[in-house]
Amino acid sequence: MNRDVLKTPYLNAFESLQGRGNGGNPSWVREAQREAIGRFAKLGFPTTREEAWKYTNVTPIAETSFRLPSLQPQIELSNDQISPFLFGQQNWHRLVFLNGSFVPRLSRAPSGNGVKVCSLKAVFRSESRLIEPYLGQLIGRDADAFAALNTAFLEDGALVYLPEGAMIENPIHLIFISHAEAAGIVSHPRVLIVGAGNSKATVVESYVSRGGGHSFTNAVTEIALGEDAALHYYRLQQKNGNSFHIGTTQVEQNKGSHFLSFSISFGAKISRHNLNVNLAAEGSECTLNGLYLTSGDQHIDNATFVHHPKPHGTSHQLYKGILTGQSTAVFSGRVLVRQDAQKTDAHQVNKNLLLSEQATVDTKPQLEILADDVKCTHGAAVGQLEEEALFYFETRGISREKARKLLAYGFANEVIGTVQLDPIRSALGRLVFERLGDFSCLPEALKHRDQEKDLSDGGL
Amino acid sequence: MDQAKALVNREYKWGFVTDVEADSAPRGLNEEIIRFISLKKKEPAFMLQWRLNAYRRWLQMTEPRWQHVHYPAIDYQDMIYYSAPKQKKDGPGSLDEIDKEILETYEKLGIPLDEQKRLAGVAVDAVFDSVSVATTFKEKLAEKGVIFCSFSEAVQNHTELVKKYLGSVVPYADNFYAALNSAVFSDGSFCYIPKGVRCPMELSTYFRINSADTGQFERTLIVADEGSYVSYLEGCTAPIRDKNQLHAAVVELVALEGAQIKYSTVQNWYAGDKEGKGGIYNFVTKRGKCAGHRSKISWTQVETGSAITWKYPSVILQGDDSIGEFYSVALTNNYQQADTGTKMIHIGKNTKSTVIAKGISAGHGDNTYRGLIKVMPAAMNARNYTQCDSLLLGSRCAANTLPYIEVKNRTAKVEHEASTSKISEDQLFYCKQRGISPENAVSMIINGFCKEVFKNLPMEFAVEASKLLSVSLEGAVG
Numbered sequence: 001m002n003r004d005v006l007k008t009p010y011l012n013a014f015e016s017l018q019g020r021g022n023g024g025n026p027s028w029v030r031e032a033q034r035e036a037i038g039r040f041a042k043l044g045f046p047t048t049r050e051e052a053w054k055y056t057n058v059t060p061i062a063e064t065s066f067r068l069p070s071l072q073p074q075i076e077l078s079n080d081q082i083s084p085f086l087f088g089q090q091n092w093h094r095l096v097f098l099n100g101s102f103v104p105r106l107s108r109a110p111s112g113n114g115v116k117v118c119s120l121k122a123v124f125r126s127e128s129r130l131i132e133p134y135l136g137q138l139i140g141r142d143a144d145a146f147a148a149l150n151t152a153f154l155e156d157g158a159l160v161y162l163p164e165g166a167m168i169e170n171p172i173h174l175i176f177i178s179h180a181e182a183a184g185i186v187s188h189p190r191v192l193i194v195g196a197g198n199s200k201a202t203v204v205e206s207y208v209s210r211g212g213g214h215s216f217t218n219a220v221t222e223i224a225l226g227e228d229a230a231l232h233y234y235r236l237q238q239k240n241g242n243s244f245h246i247g248t249t250q251v252e253q254n255k256g257s258h259f260l261s262f263s264i265s266f267g268a269k270i271s272r273h274n275l276n277v278n279l280a281a282e283g284s285e286c287t288l289n290g291l292y293l294t295s296g297d298q299h300i301d302n303a304t305f306v307h308h309p310k311p312h313g314t315s316h317q318l319y320k321g322i323l324t325g326q327s328t329a330v331f332s333g334r335v336l337v338r339q340d341a342q343k344t345d346a347h348q349v350n351k352n353l354l355l356s357e358q359a360t361v362d363t364k365p366q367l368e369i370l371a372d373d374v375k376c377t378h379g380a381a382v383g384q385l386e387e388e389a390l391f392y393f394e395t396r397g398i399s400r401e402k403a404r405k406l407l408a409y410g411f412a413n414e415v416i417g418t419v420q421l422d423p424i425r426s427a428l429g430r431l432v433f434e435r436l437g438d439f440s441c442l443p444e445a446l447k448h449r450d451q452e453k454d455l456s457d458g459g460l
Numbered sequence: 461m462d463q464a465k466a467l468v469n470r471e472y473k474w475g476f477v478t479d480v481e482a483d484s485a486p487r488g489l490n491e492e493i494i495r496f497i498s499l500k501k502k503e504p505a506f507m508l509q510w511r512l513n514a515y516r517r518w519l520q521m522t523e524p525r526w527q528h529v530h531y532p533a534i535d536y537q538d539m540i541y542y543s544a545p546k547q548k549k550d551g552p553g554s555l556d557e558i559d560k561e562i563l564e565t566y567e568k569l570g571i572p573l574d575e576q577k578r579l580a581g582v583a584v585d586a587v588f589d590s591v592s593v594a595t596t597f598k599e600k601l602a603e604k605g606v607i608f609c610s611f612s613e614a615v616q617n618h619t620e621l622v623k624k625y626l627g628s629v630v631p632y633a634d635n636f637y638a639a640l641n642s643a644v645f646s647d648g649s650f651c652y653i654p655k656g657v658r659c660p661m662e663l664s665t666y667f668r669i670n671s672a673d674t675g676q677f678e679r680t681l682i683v684a685d686e687g688s689y690v691s692y693l694e695g696c697t698a699p700i701r702d703k704n705q706l707h708a709a710v711v712e713l714v715a716l717e718g719a720q721i722k723y724s725t726v727q728n729w730y731a732g733d734k735e736g737k738g739g740i741y742n743f744v745t746k747r748g749k750c751a752g753h754r755s756k757i758s759w760t761q762v763e764t765g766s767a768i769t770w771k772y773p774s775v776i777l778q779g780d781d782s783i784g785e786f787y788s789v790a791l792t793n794n795y796q797q798a799d800t801g802t803k804m805i806h807i808g809k810n811t812k813s814t815v816i817a818k819g820i821s822a823g824h825g826d827n828t829y830r831g832l833i834k835v836m837p838a839a840m841n842a843r844n845y846t847q848c849d850s851l852l853l854g855s856r857c858a859a860n861t862l863p864y865i866e867v868k869n870r871t872a873k874v875e876h877e878a879s880t881s882k883i884s885e886d887q888l889f890y891c892k893q894r895g896i897s898p899e900n901a902v903s904m905i906i907n908g909f910c911k912e913v914f915k916n917l918p919m920e921f922a923v924e925a926s927k928l929l930s931v932s933l934e935g936a937v938g
Contacts, residue, residue, distance in 0.1 A: 051526070055866075339855065339856070342855075352867070354867065354869075354870035354872070355870065356870055357869075357870055358837075359870060360866070360867065360868045361865070361866075361867045362864070362865065362866045362867075363864075363865045363876075364862070364863065364864050364865065365861075365863060365876070365878070366860070366861065366862045366863075367850075367859070367860060367861040367862075367878060367880060368858070368860040368862075369850070369852065369858060369859045369860065369880045370857075370858045371852075371855065372852035372853070372854055372855045372857065372882045373855075373882055374852070374880060374881065374882075375879075375880075375881055376879065376880040376881070377877070377878060377879040377880070378861065378876075378877075378878050379875070379876060379877045379878070380863065380865055380874075380875070380876040381873075381874060381875045381876065382835075382865060382867040382872060382873070382874040383872070383873040383874065383875075384870050384871060384872075384873070
């Protein structure tokens with residue numbers, strides 16, 4: 001089949017878009033959009049012949065026809081309906097997006113002291129100059145086809161802007177809901193997080209579905225961190241099993257900044273997360289953790305790229321996956337250490353647990369090192385549960401089935417345990433157990449954990 | 461580490477040219493040339509047909525570009541595909557018939573072909589440009605039923621074996637350079653170890669490129685029949701020339717049930733000068749097939765030469781309980797580039813593979829490990845362990861590690877570890893305070909770094925490899 005044909009619906013949609021929503025976008029955004037659609041037209045959907053997409057075939061996405069959601073959401077969501085997505089935290093700041101459009105009624109955002117947590121549309125109207133140096137600039141001109149599509153169809157999204165020294169105590173939760181009542185919707189959520197010097201915040205991005213209809217979410221998040229800024233970034237992808245999810249998170253770090261990321265992928269039929277971090281100035285540091293659980297015929301791909309152009313940078317990566325059913329998982333992690341990046345400390349680990357006969361893992365850690373005074377390691381492992389460990393449980397009267405689940409949970413816990421937000425950590429624990437199947441000793445196990453945590457908190 | 465720079469800079473001492481009259485094919489490549497080569501070799505019809513098939517396939521193929529090496533486009537028409545020293549008689553006969561110059565060449569290279577002078581226990585097939593000039597200890601090997609001869613001889617005398625196994629591991633359409641090799645290969649070694657025989661001595665081939673503008677395309681085929689064992693060594697050198705020369709070889713190994721093949725290479729082709737001028741392009745396809753149960757193939761390579769090394773000695777683990785091993789030291793100095801590694805394809809049950817790869821980059825060297833571990837759905841209880849370590853000497857070099865792991869069976873256990881670092885000041889300081897000079901300390905540490913690989917080489921080779929490494933690195937350390 002001629003792959004050029006696959007681009008046509010998107011190119012046509014872009015044309016019709018000119019007549020509607022993005023008319024409100026500032027001219028510099030519209031300019032970037034025209035450029036982006038040109039880029040997409042040139043690139044087309046990636047094929048498995050391209051190294052970066054060797055193990056992920058996006059043809060099913062390209063061949064499904066999707067439509068853009070209407071500007072005024074027809075579906076109303078109530079507070080109750082979004083409560084399952086809130087981790088029980090009513091006091092977190094949040095911005096809720098439904099099929100890509102901002103829903104102010106369900107959102108509550110902090111403000112004051114120059115902090116801006118709002119929809120991009122609102123900023124476009126009032127002070128678009130504030131974000132001009134960042135939006136679309138971070139992802140740059142070498143965006144891949146999907147990121148280019150996102151820019152081309154940029155209508156709304158979330159902005160988190162922290163001025164110099166701003167610290168926000170409560171996490172900021174960005175919830176992107178694909179309401180699948182009207183199936184076949186494509187949305188292109190866009191997030192921009194700017195943390196100026198010495199700022200500090202926690203941002204949680206949730207990608208979820210309501211209902212079982214099929215949808216396609218093509219997300220892009222751009223993050224810029226100033227000197228000594230710190231950001232904790234959680235990204236949870238829990239779309240329904242009929243949806244497609246492609247996302248790119250692009251991070252640019254200044255001197256001494258810290259970036260901590262958790263990329264959690266549980267959902268969608270085909271899912272891919274690109275996480276690109278540029279440690280652009282001396283002494284910046286990032287920790288990238290990830291957890292993916294796949295079942296059925298799911299396909300989850302995580303691609304990380306850490307660029308060390310300057311000295312004294314540190315990067316740590318830990319990605320773990322548990323696979324069941326006929327699912328497939330992919331990890332490709334590239335670390336590039338440039339000639340000037342002496343004293344770089346870069347570590348990367350990817351481990352996969354296969355729990356079924358037909359599950360498949362493709363992992364491709366890559367180290368490219370052009371400096372000599374560096375410490376770089378990477379490791380990858382694929383395996384199943386140790387027979388000895390299972391036997392040990394059996395000798396203690398714990399059934400094989402239970403032992404398997406506990407061991408699998410223990411495997412995931414290496415990542416879950418590093419999550420610093422309590423509500424997310426316990427939610428993840430529960431989710432992992434749910435995915436491993438009905439399991440009666442779950443509540444005790446988790447309660448036990450929480451109690452332990454409570455005790456230690458009390459001690460503080 | 462500045463003191464280490466003071467190390468004397470020795471020249472590539474194998475870089476001389478032997479003055480012999482050569483019988484060459486005209487420059488360029490076309491079907492006529494292939495017929496010419498085939499005719500020279502007095503090959504049976506099937507061989508010519510095979511070559512032509514490969515050539516026609518090659519014409520449709522494009523040169524691969526995915527590798528992490530850079531070189532100007534190769535003009536395949538500006539090359540000589542066949543060059544042989546003129547001989548009184550066709551085919552290598554007794555030693556008396558070989559040109560004195562050639563004998564002296566090998567003598568100079570430290571490979572005396574005179575059996576009296578040889579280290580006992582190593583049989584050598586000496587390949588000079590496109591032809592095999594001598595094979596030693598042939599009679600002694602024949603007593604055990606071992607066939608060890610030049611490829612051309614095998615095509616004529618052991619046609620059935622060649623017909624059966626040629627291309628069975630590396631088909632002619634496998635890749636661009638394998639196809640080119642299949643079309644124009646001129647000679648190489650053939651080796652067959654019969655059932656249950658443990659080959660009484662190490663077999664070895666010494667490749668020498670002598671003529672200018674020739675490409676060397678040799679082909680090696682080793683078949684180890686049920687329950688047999690063979691250890692095979694390969695060495696190579698070339699004269700110093702400003703122009704790059706292409707070496708595109710194919711090596712096929714077949715291990716039947718219970719057989720073991722140990723294949724060791726010390727690759728020391730001319731690497732080019734300090735500015736990266738000249739040197740051999742070493743684009744080689746090496747692959748072994750563990751066809752039978754409980755068979756084992758082990759590759760050990762020490763890659764110190766060549767301007768560009770690009771090869772992935774691989775093992776197809778088809779038989780149940782078969783074992784594949786890959787031990788490698790790759791060194792890049794000055795402007796050398798290496799993109800090397802292995803592929804382990806697990807097909808049979810309980811198959812095991814071990815990969816130990818050590819990369820050393822110095823000067824402007826660019827060293828890449830690229831490997832594939834593939835576990836197919838039927839490969840129950842497959843096991844792989846991979847370790848890749850890179851050592852960086854100097855701030856202008858590069859080390860890349862690009863492993864691919866594809867697992868389609870849950871019982872598989874695959875582990876990959878890699879690290880990149882330089883020689884730490886602590887290590888050097890420790891040696892110095894024990895009175896070891898910085899030069900010796902560096903060479904000691906490097907030898908320690910490579911030890912796991914060297915210990916898998918036959919003894920004489922291990923000594924040679926260790927020496928080679930220190931020579932290649934001289935002047936680079938600092």
